Amino acid sequence: MDYAFFEGRIVPVEEAKISIMTNSFHYGTAVFEGIRAYWNEEERQLYLLFAREHYERLLRNAKALFMNLPYSADELVEVTKELLRRSGIQEDVYVRPIAYFKDLKLTPKLIDYTPELAIYLYRFGRYLNTSDGIRAKVSSWRRNDDNAIPSHWKVAGAYVNSALAKTEALLSGYQEAILLNAHGFVAEGSGENIFLIKDGVAVTPSPDQHILEGITRKAVIELLEKELGVKVVQRPVARSELYRADEVFLTGTAAEITPVVEIDDRKVGDGKAGPVTRKLQELYFNAVRGKLERYRRWLTPVYG
Ligand SMILES: Cc1ncc(COP(=O)(O)O)c(C=O)c1O
Secondary structure (H helix, E strand, O other): OOEEEEOOEEEEHHHOOOOOOOHHHHHOOOEEOOEEEEEEOOOOEEEEEOHHHHHHHHHHHHHHOOOOOOOOHHHHHHHHHHHHHHOOOOOOEEEEEEEEEOOOOOOOOOOOOOEEEEEEEEOOOOOOOOOOOEEEEEOOOOOOOOOOOOOOOOEHHHHHHHHHHHHHHHHOOOOEEEEEOOOOEEEEEOOOEEEEEEOOEEEEOOHHHOOOOOHHHHHHHHHHHHHOOOOEEEOOOEHHHHHHOOEEEEEEOOOEEEEEEEEOOEEOOOOOOOHHHHHHHHHHHHHHOOOOHHHHHHEEEOOO
């Protein structure tokens, strides 16, 4: 049976229920995270990936929404380990922490309310096709501007923007959307950061491009530079660069490293995942399962 962390206690997930009157349900004033845990069969060990970094981001985002949660990142990592152990998880799983205002009151504001934190487990499997890659469409929806609903925070309400773009892409026969920012430069996918490879150099939109600065993005920059000797440039990226790139891939906790093999009906490179993307995937998938000693620092073992 799966357990959840709810109102300060670990309870069976069916008991973790909120009222329809919950303030944050109405106004999207919740902040959340997505954390993956990877099962290593040989070691019979479950590894949480970047658990501390995700909880630090959650607490920073919560603080920005005037939610003072009575937990440290380390305490939340411990709670998550306990949740996974109690639920007896021996497979890959996704952990969803969400902080919200529990008050049964209607006014869209951030003060004089009571913040609450819930954490539950979700069986995601692969979010996108990491093997064959995906076809993507540049969305007609623009990424929400950081001065409207900050793209840098994982705020629930901002995901209306993601849902609109993703739905448009799916209904048009693509698997993912690439959003431009309000200034017409490439921002990111509906739930992923984006990288392109051109003439051996990696390019990714800089933090000022109205993106979420992904934790996977940071890890991938490290792998590109340190393991593959690929220079990474962070700068504004024009839409037309997508059509001229040798390789394009998306990064995210859910999406991991997903090759983009076609954009707006144009093949990326030769229409297959490129060599840099493949090498990165191999490194990443080994690192997240604890198979690369030097990246064990990314991981928190759950058992033992
Ligand atoms: C809009 C958006 N961009 C990027 C990412 C990737 O972030 P991370 O690598 O921290 O999961 C996510 C997912 O969390 C996202 O929702």
